[in-house]
Amino acid sequence: MRIVAILAVHEERPYLYNCLSHLIENGIEFAVVDNGSTDGSKELLHDQAFAPHLAGYLHVPFTGTFYWEKILRAQEQLLRTIEADWHLLLAPDEIMHSYVPGETLADAIARLDGEGHDVINFDEFTFLPVDGDYVPDIGRIPPLRHYYFYEPKNPNQMRAWKKATGLTNIPEAGHMMSGGEFRLAPETFALRHYIFRSQAHALEKYAKRNFAQEELARKWHLVRARSEAEHLKFPHADELHCLPSAEDRHLERRYPWKRHYWERKD
Secondary structure, X not given: OOEEEEEEEOOOXXXXXXXXXXXXXXXXXXXXXXXXOOOXXXXXXXXXXXXXXXXXXXXXXXXXXXXXXXXXXXXHHHHHOOOOOEEEEOOOOEEEXXXXXXXXXXXXXXXXXXXXXXXXXXXXEEEOOOOOOOOOOOOOOOOOOEEEEEOOOOOOOEEEEEHHHOOEOOOOOOOOOEOOOOOEXXXXXXXXXXXXXXXXXXXXXXXXXXXXXXXXXOOOOHHHHOOOHHHHOOOOHHHOEEOOOOOOOOOOOOOOEOOOOOOOOO
């Protein structure tokens, strides 16, 4: 079974090594839509460690505005050129896995495929660097342990789908699948979102980002576009769940946050 992840990259080099290393270790190839990166991301993709696993590449110029629909359409265009059984939508600051210890992501998807499912939903866990900054280029799950379970609705992150279904994720901004009938797996997987690398990165990433006005009018990006600098200060570690080790897959799902921490400060 061939599984190809699709990633959008814009100045994501600090995340990229860890993300791609984890995909390769888990039997997943990747394709990349590069939105005008100038930070060495393209060069990394063609490094001998990653180039054999690169299934496709498409460059989309960056205009100074974050235009997510344009990126989603470019991803869909690129995926149409790639023969695969399953696709994953993944960001460079994310790591995916099942809850089964030792199970690779490829084996987990193949298992649910064998049970007749077409789409897999992911539980999103937002990890915050409250006990040290994110560590790039280590080739494994980052050593951050504090997190919260973010679930504004259920399901919320349909990120894996069988290519033959012909489904699309564009109408729902990449979060949900539509365009036909499908069989959603009752089992969910984990999505670790390393949303910020440090407190300084949090201020830079959202407080200064320019979002496309037409997408804001559709109520896309609102939880990020409305981020005030003072609200982006991390919560205390005591307010978060903490894993005994970073690789532990026993992630707490009993107490979902309906809003991100910076929204809860409003």
